[in-house]
Amino acid sequence: MPYSGTMFVQSTQIDLKRELRSLLALAIPVILSELGWMSMSIVDTIMVGRLSAEAIGAVGMGNAIYYAPALFGIGILLGLDTLVSQAYGRGDFDDCHRWLSQGVYIAIAFTPVLMAFLWAAPLAFSHLGVNRAVSQQTADYLRMLNWGTLPLLLYAAFRRYLQGVKYIGPVTFALISANLINWAGNWALIYGHLGFPAMGVRGSALSTCFARVYMAGVLIFAAWKNEARRSHSLFAHWPGVIFSRIRSLLKLGVPAAGQIVMEVGAFGAATVMAGRLSPVALAAHQIALNCAAFSYMVPLGTSAAAAVAVGHAVGAGDGPRARRAGWLALAIGVGFMACAAVVFLLAPHAVLVVYTNQAAVVNMGVPLLALAAAFQIFDGIQTISTGALRGLGETRVPMFANFAGYWIFGLPLGYVLCFWRKQGIFGLWIGLTVALISIAMVVLFQWWRDSSHLRSL
16 A cells, blocks of 8 residues: 555656646746737837836826727637637647637627727827826827737737647747837837837837737748648638637637726726826836736736646546646746745836836836735736636636726725825725735635536546
């Protein structure tokens, strides 16, 4: 019996090591992709940071307004994580292709709705009390950025397909190289180099649009290449609209999209509230938010890897492996976020001066980074638990948790502390921090409960 027990422990350890290597092989390229995605907005912020505090605030506010509805469109396509990865786990590659095609139809159909909404959004600035020095530049940035919506959604659909079939390299390459394109475009178009006119924040948005067209093109080519490997032409065998599949995608995707909009929209709403404060407060908020969002890209990438790994295991009928994949992903994400919290606490000035040389903005950003440090681990827990649940096909609980945590509790608390208790931008961030902690506890409990049933699969 002792010998058998030792063999069992050794076998378990080998399984965990093998699954950890497999998860990291999937997670690391996805994490690099998420960092590349986040770097595009960071590059925009840094490149306009030498213009003025108003320019920093305009880019930050424009991105905040744009990405809440845009990420709803991207979120609808998150159902591809579940359906493509489970089909791949079953070895049904034709089914992976069919799911991709329906995701593309959803992206095309949603684009005009999204563009119309974003074009109209600046009309509300005067009614929201947004600082006038910021509002016009924000409108210019947002309406130019809007032209990159279709390539953004096509990129999202093809990315989910490629992740689901474990062909991650092109996604990483596309985002890293797109950052170089975006950086060069910012340099030329913001300040008027290489014979281009100096377009200011509009030039930054136009550069991002060019980068998105490039990213979509790279991933479409990669999907074509992947299908060609199995002698199956991507476009010659392209399926038509299949409404039953679109309904299945929307059944998973709409709650996932709702969860993303609740979260991103909460930070966007906080940015709009910050727009009622001084340009310095808005700039500090935007920079601190960029820092927190950059660290968030690691658990976000790990979350996508968890969704795919859990989906593969569920598709293969291996419940215990699906459960281990989710918990291993949580361990990776929490470990990283703990390190990020330490950096925000011990070296805030070193982080902030990367973005701006304005002392007032840096000084106001230091305590905001301390608050960001307080929610790092909880931010990791909530996003990775959400991804693991998505691999199981559960997307509703995270949506409800985000709605209650942010919109019923966190944002109202932040508003009261900011404007009624006169704590300014720090009050807003306290509300967001409390919301994140409560959401993390809810979705972690849901993953623990749902994953317990996987033992019997």
